[in-house]
Amino acid sequence: MLSVYLNLIGTFISSTKKIMKLERLSDLFGYIKNQDRRTLVAVNAVDGHTLEAIAEAVKLGIVTVIVTGNENEIRKQCILLHINPEILQIIPAETEEEAARLAVEKVRQTSGSILMKGLISSDKFIRAILNKDNGLLPQGGVLSHVCVIDNPNYHKLLLASDVAIIPYPTIQQKIVMTNYLRQMALDLGIIRPKIALITPTDKVLPSLVSCTDAVEVMKAAEDGRFEPAIVFGPIAFDVAIDKESAEIKNITSEVAGDADCLLFPNIDVGNVFYKMNAKLCGAEQAAVVMGATVPVVLSSRGDSIQTKLYSIALAASLR
Numbered sequence: 001m002l003s004v005y006l007n008l009i010g011t012f013i014s015s016t017k018k019i020m021k022l023e024r025l026s027d028l029f030g031y032i033k034n035q036d037r038r039t040l041v042a043v044n045a046v047d048g049h050t051l052e053a054i055a056e057a058v059k060l061g062i063v064t065v066i067v068t069g070n071e072n073e074i075r076k077q078c079i080l081l082h083i084n085p086e087i088l089q090i091i092p093a094e095t096e097e098e099a100a101r102l103a104v105e106k107v108r109q110t111s112g113s114i115l116m117k118g119l120i121s122s123d124k125f126i127r128a129i130l131n132k133d134n135g136l137l138p139q140g141g142v143l144s145h146v147c148v149i150d151n152p153n154y155h156k157l158l159l160a161s162d163v164a165i166i167p168y169p170t171i172q173q174k175i176v177m178t179n180y181l182r183q184m185a186l187d188l189g190i191i192r193p194k195i196a197l198i199t200p201t202d203k204v205l206p207s208l209v210s211c212t213d214a215v216e217v218m219k220a221a222e223d224g225r226f227e228p229a230i231v232f233g234p235i236a237f238d239v240a241i242d243k244e245s246a247e248i249k250n251i252t253s254e255v256a257g258d259a260d261c262l263l264f265p266n267i268d269v270g271n272v273f274y275k276m277n278a279k280l281c282g283a284e285q286a287a288v289v290m291g292a293t294v295p296v297v298l299s300s301r302g303d304s305i306q307t308k309l310y311s312i313a314l315a316a317s318l319r
Helices: 003-015 023-034 048-059 071-078 096-109 124-130 171-187 210-224 237-241 242-250 267-280 305-317
Strands: 038-043 063-069 089-093 111-116 145-150 158-161 194-199 230-236 261-263 282-292
Touching: 023 145, 023 282, 038 048, 038 096, 038 305, 048 063, 048 305, 063 071, 063 096, 071 089, 071 171, 089 096, 096 111, 096 124, 111 124, 111 305, 145 171, 145 267, 158 171, 171 194, 171 210, 171 261, 171 282, 194 210, 194 237, 210 230, 210 282, 230 237, 237 242, 242 305, 267 282, 282 305
Parallel strands: 038 063, 038 111, 063 089, 158 261, 194 230, 194 261
Antiparallel strands: 145 158, 145 282
8 A cells, every 4th residue: 555655656756757866966956947937036146156157057058037125236246257247137225134035025925936035144034034024934934044055975865854943843843854855855856755853863862852753753744744754863974874884783764864854953064074075075965945935045254156046946846
């Protein structure tokens, strides 16, 4: 019965997306080329990296663009970067706070839109999303950062959460985050996502919160909360991504050595992992914030133009 169910899921995904699952991050552009353009609304897009990524996304036919911020500065940057400012709809704003408020307001008015962070502090950006009266977070919702990492030393894409928003997630937040990983994996064509609950050890050590939390998340998995995903933990990072380590440690799970998704126990681990991949491993990366009423691109000031472009494409692939 389970195999029939999984086959139905696979058929549905294939018929909806019309293509095979992504093998590498660069496949994103082909993945979304036949879908309708989304409207990207960028907050305080007065910096070169944001504008260059946006211009390339427009050139590739991924999005149409609205930007908020100081109009003179935006046009000045466009001239310096040889970008035609006419590809942008500019909504003038004098401060970061005003730019964020106007962008969120525009997103609320625009069907199928995406919100993107430009040159604005993350706390001001998130505050606009969380605004109780005019924000983008449903009542009782949870914002969580999900990234896709294309590491040349791993045999497929890796999804990971959370590396940027929730410092020390509760068990209930981890359950929501696990579901976001599952949701994004399915959107990217992974029929049975393998989700690893990362801890320092494969044993359940009562002294480690990450281990005891993993046990609780596994209870939700056993209740069928994440189907058709396969969830396993606690599991150490080496066992999750390396079959030899799994064999040596005698860990027998479909997730071991072949994880699609990594749920990190806290932001300390996740953030270091994300930056290490970018700076030491030559990995390509994309990231979005899930849980809002629209996909949200939350790029770091240290992210490359390519990472920002991949993130726009990733956001455009989500529904």
